[in-house]
Amino acid sequence: MNTTDIFYVEDDVDYAFFMQSAMQEVQDTLNLTIVDDGVEAATTLSKFEELQIKPKLILLDLNLPGLSGLDILKFIRENPYFKSVPVILFSTSDDPNDIKSSIEYGANAYLAKPNGYENLVECLHSIHDFWFNRHLRLN
Numbered sequence: 001m002n003t004t005d006i007f008y009v010e011d012d013v014d015y016a017f018f019m020q021s022a023m024q025e026v027q028d029t030l031n032l033t034i035v036d037d038g039v040e041a042a043t044t045l046s047k048f049e050e051l052q053i054k055p056k057l058i059l060l061d062l063n064l065p066g067l068s069g070l071d072i073l074k075f076i077r078e079n080p081y082f083k084s085v086p087v088i089l090f091s092t093s094d095d096p097n098d099i100k101s102s103i104e105y106g107a108n109a110y111l112a113k114p115n116g117y118e119n120l121v122e123c124l125h126s127i128h129d130f131w132f133n134r135h136l137r138l139n
Contacts, residue, residue: 004033004048005132007055008090009041009072011064015113022121026128038067042075049081057131058082060107062091062098070105077106086131 006023010016016034023032033055035041041064048054058076060069067075069089076082089102089110099110114123 003031003053004055005030006032006057006059007041007044007048008032008034008059009036009038009064009069010034010059010061010090011036012061018117018120019124022117022124025121026124027132030128036065038064038069038072040066041072042067045072045076045079045082049079054081055085057127058085058087059090060087062089062093062102070101073102073105073107086135088127 008016008019010019013036016036020032020034023030033044035044041060060072062069064072069091073087073089076085076087086108087106089098089107090113091098091110092113094112102110111123111127114120
């Protein structure tokens, strides 16, 4: 298994495809790993820990089959190996309760998924600029 710069959990196959394309436009050297449900996310994270692979950033959809984004967030924050990895909830929900819960569970940020491909690219540029260029890395 290769290193992973960004670990993304997204059950919408079309959105995952757009994300992969948009990320290539932002930074074509980033390694993006995508899984499509919560159970697979937990399994993959456990394998990452076993292989000593630590993503630089984790993006989680909120509503996932198997385990929810909040369940995965809780799993991440309870695991000392991943505790310092920034986690962004990346969801279509703009429900204040979802946002509040995400922050309470330890998300570093909550972003509403942008509409349209160009807006996604712009959003990813901002994410990349902050988390990969400006943020003081802990891991």
